[in-house]
Amino acid sequence: MGISIEDLTVTYGKETVISGLSLNIPEGCFFTLLGPSGCGKTTLLRTIAGFVPAAGGRLKFNGTDVTRLPPHKRAIGMVFQDYALFPDKTVNQNVAYGLHARGERGDSVSRKVAAALERVGLGHLGDRHPAALSGGQRQRVALARALVIKPAVLLMDEPLSNLDAKLRIQIRETITELQREANITTVFVTHDQEEALSMSDLIGVMNRGAIEQIGTPQDIYATPRTGYVADFVGSANRLAARLRPAADGLVEADFGQGRILATDARQGTGDEGLVILRPESLHLSLAPQANLQNLPATVRSRQYLGSKTSYRLDLGKGLELVAELHGPGHDAFHPGTPVNLGIDAAQARVIAA
């Protein structure tokens, strides 16, 4: 089921939280709303579910207007951060709930419940109560409960936030497997960029009630269109620069402490922009490197992180950049060392200031 949101406005009392938002989510897509706390992700998800009314605009499922339909008529399954299981019901009864609510009885209910629990690896725990389950098991029950009714749309609000790091990765995989198997249109809310990048077909990065950029994980990471997106998804060095056209479709970006050639990825023109340099795209060496643009820098500090080392570099006149090195000897540069910073023009992207 495709979801189309047209010019949506949502208010809480006098406060407008979402204003004029439009968005299309194709059928079968795993769509993630990614953004910091308070940007309106949960509000948008709850409006799609029908728990929060739209003050303006339209919401359509496969072209049918559902803006005024109550949640139970929208064919949605929902999974919450805090599981929201019924504590006084067994696992079987929790999973059977949606089927019973739809008037289903008898053997078909037990068969569907058993199959759903089996699918999430909990076939043996149907008689337990939620209190006797771990957090990961509870979230699997919640997932089985949401999917057993074969909803047309699956809505998930930070379902992994209460789990420890290892479990989060396991359940991430369970969720994406089940989603792909059922080809179910899914809207997933998170503030965790790794979750968004690893699970989604499309990501919508939210900022103050609006979607700032939509794209595949690769698009969002490699070609952020704003400083906000560049900074929120991955980390980014951002340098305000004055620009001059240069050869080969490049621009010369002068950021005060130095000048580099960079790739112009702006939608518009003008002589100002923001140079985005991903920490992992920067090269460090003792001597200047061929085929790169070389700038002198000093290592301020370094953080050894096992598989990589993060360096804070001083380029003079108060300008600091972060570079991240991987591979053998990545921790070789000591604080205080003068180094050469190598930048590839193709990896330095200029976006609108």
Ligand SMILES: Nc1ncnc2c1ncn2[C@@H]1O[C@H](COP(=O)(O)OP(=O)(O)OP(=O)(O)O)[C@@H](O)[C@H]1O
């Ligand atoms: N029931 C409510 N009544 C009034 N204001 C609300 C209500 N729920 C949310 N808000 C406000 O709406 C804005 C968006 O909140 P929302 O919960 O949608 O953000 P979020 O991005 O999901 O954040 P989080 O990740 O912290 O859940 C916030 O400013 C919040 O304070």
